[in-house]
Amino acid sequence: MEPIPVIAVFDVGKTNKKLFLFDESYNIVFERSARFNEITDEDGFACENLDALKKAVFDALNEVSRLDQYDVKSVNFSAYGASFVYLDEAGNPIAPLYNYLKPYPEDIKKKFYDTYGDEAEIAFKTASPALESLNSGLQLYRIKHQKPELFKLIKYALHLPQYLSYLITGKAFSDLTSIGCHTALWDFEKNDYHYWVKQEGLDKILAPIAPADERIPSYYNGRWYQAGIGLHDSSAALIPYLASFNEPFVLLSTGTWSISLNPFNQSPLTIEELKNDCLNYIQYKGKPVKASRLFSGHEYDQGIKAIAQKFNTDAIKYRNIPYDPNIPGDDIAAYYELMHQLVDKQKISTSYVLKGAPVKRIFVDGGFSKNSVFMHLLAAAFPDIEVYAASMAQATAMGTALAIHRNWNNKPVPNDLITLKYYSGTSHTV
CATH class of the missing domain: 3.30.420.40 (ATPase, nucleotide binding domain)
Structure with missing residues (x-):
């Protein structure tokens, strides 16, 4: 063989x-x-x-x-x-x-x-x-x-x-x-x-x-x-999306930091944007990418620890809370309040990279893409933009491989690298 x-x-x-x-x-x-x-x-x-x-x-x-x-x-x-x-x-x-x-x-x-x-x-x-x-x-x-x-x-x-x-x-x-x-x-x-x-x-x-x-x-x-x-990891993670989609999009890459990346926005950063933790990356083909950062993954971890301590529960309980528009009481209500606060901040942060270069789709990858409450609330925060949870195996590593695709791979880039799940801000996932 x-x-x-x-x-x-x-x-x-x-x-x-x-x-x-x-x-x-x-x-x-x-x-x-x-x-x-x-x-x-x-x-x-x-x-x-x-x-x-x-x-x-x-x-x-x-x-x-x-x-x-x-x-x-x-x-x-x-x-x-x-x-x-x-x-x-x-x-x-x-x-x-x-x-x-x-x-x-x-x-x-x-x-x-x-x-x-x-x-x-x-x-x-x-x-x-x-x-x-x-x-x-x-x-x-x-x-x-x-x-x-x-x-x-x-x-x-x-x-x-x-x-x-x-x-x-x-x-x-x-x-x-x-x-x-x-x-x-x-x-x-x-x-x-x-x-x-x-x-x-x-x-x-x-x-x-x-x-x-x-x-x-x-x-x-x-x-x-x-x-x-070699490539910087955040720039590498963007490559599978650039290889898969031609229509303008924003990638919200979530982890300890949640980074909003708009590769279709090359406008210069303003002083206000810099003061609000916006920056530019350079993508692998040399073009600027306007980005904004939010320390939301860290804030989320601290928030659920505080809720667990207050209500004498285990923080693991909040890892997979299903979305329910009829919010139950007690600790779940506190969890929803935390998520509302995070999404409110995320809307402000992501909106910085949307100015002057509107897009029709936001792709969310990383930890929050698996959080049903976050995804529904984010979709509600951007009612005029389609919001998707995106999943693939190891985006950064895959992007790093794709960057030199032509140097080792004679096959075309597959068109099914990324799996998308649509979220509606007004209803359950469709």
């Missing part, structure tokens, strides 16, 4: 590090997941264990390459953003993968804005809300001015997805989906690095920019692969 041609995709989140094999029809035929404990940087702040991550990538690829039933043609990578790996001339990491939640030094922040001007203006130009360490460009600025001896040793600063690719290819690249995601590096109007980046000489240690569908023939452990350069 001939081995099945597959692509290996590494999907690296903050908690779970996953490997998937997709066949040519984008079915998952193999998967494995790993977790490992964080370590601490020189200041005692938690950070990613780069050595363990590197070993996990090599071990997983070695494992699947030995499986006789699969022929691994290609490999690609997605990972969370706002994180740099710093390489020396020999290609070895020379600093921790600093956590984007690490507090930013006030003196370095003041120096930056005193030198380069108004915080709001820089945020406007770079389509990046001022988020301190979550602006990965400011992480580079901090190292240059706080740790100059370390900075002198840096040959390349690679965002995490591109570092993962580098492990297999030995080639250093930058990628627009990572550069364009609240990094404060990219001037969206000029379509180039911002003035401050060049003034500081940071562009010299940012690897050459390559397209998201770049193919790098790579020889690893006795085998050749067509390798991709």
Whole structure:
């Protein structure tokens, strides 16, 4: 029996590090997941264990390459953003993968804005809300001015997805989906690095920019692969929708953060939008994507814990509450009040990306797409837009595979990648 041609995709989140094999029809035929404990940087702040991550990538690829039933043609990578790996001339990491939640030094922040001007203006130009360490460009600025001896040793600063690719290819690249995601590096109007980046000489240690569908023939452990350069995970999750739908839509990707993405809205961000946690992503073909963020998954988790504590129930009870327009009393009423509050905030957040670029459909994926109460209330909040719960197997990993489809797969992209379930704001699901 001939081995099945597959692509290996590494999907690296903050908690779970996953490997998937997709066949040519984008079915998952193999998967494995790993977790490992964080370590601490020189200041005692938690950070990613780069050595363990590197070993996990090599071990997983070695494992699947030995499986006789699969022929691994290609490999690609997605990972969370706002994180740099710093390489020396020999290609070895020379600093921790600093956590984007690490507090930013006030003196370095003041120096930056005193030198380069108004915080709001820089945020406007770079389509990046001022988020301190979550602006990965400011992480580079901090190292240059706080740790100059370390900075002198840096040959390349690679965002995490591109570092993962580098492990297999030995080639250093930058990628627009990572550069364009609240990094404060990219001037969206000029379509180039911002003035401050060049003034500081940071562009010299940012690897050459390559397209998201770049193919790098790579020889690893006795085998050749067509390798991709990696993508930022939120941008990767959008790709299956762009591949499947031509009519304008908004994707509401839900998890700890609920992110509204409108790939059909390229209007510049306003100061008001930036103040309300809107930003731009760059999708894999280089176009801006207007986005807004809401910390609703976290708020939901805290809310149901509080309800469970107040009514002496188990929080698990609220994971699958059915929608009922005739709301029962007691704790269920409190749960519905929580959901109303979340959807009211979600309407405001999503409406920012609808301005000037109205759409007819909202697709919801992630945790809230499985929440009947949330979906019905969201449909009621947008009565003039069709609201769908969208489901597919591992959107981020699938998008990462689709980004380099033509480099490994001779079959057309299937038209049934995504399953949709329609919700009406005035009735039960139809």
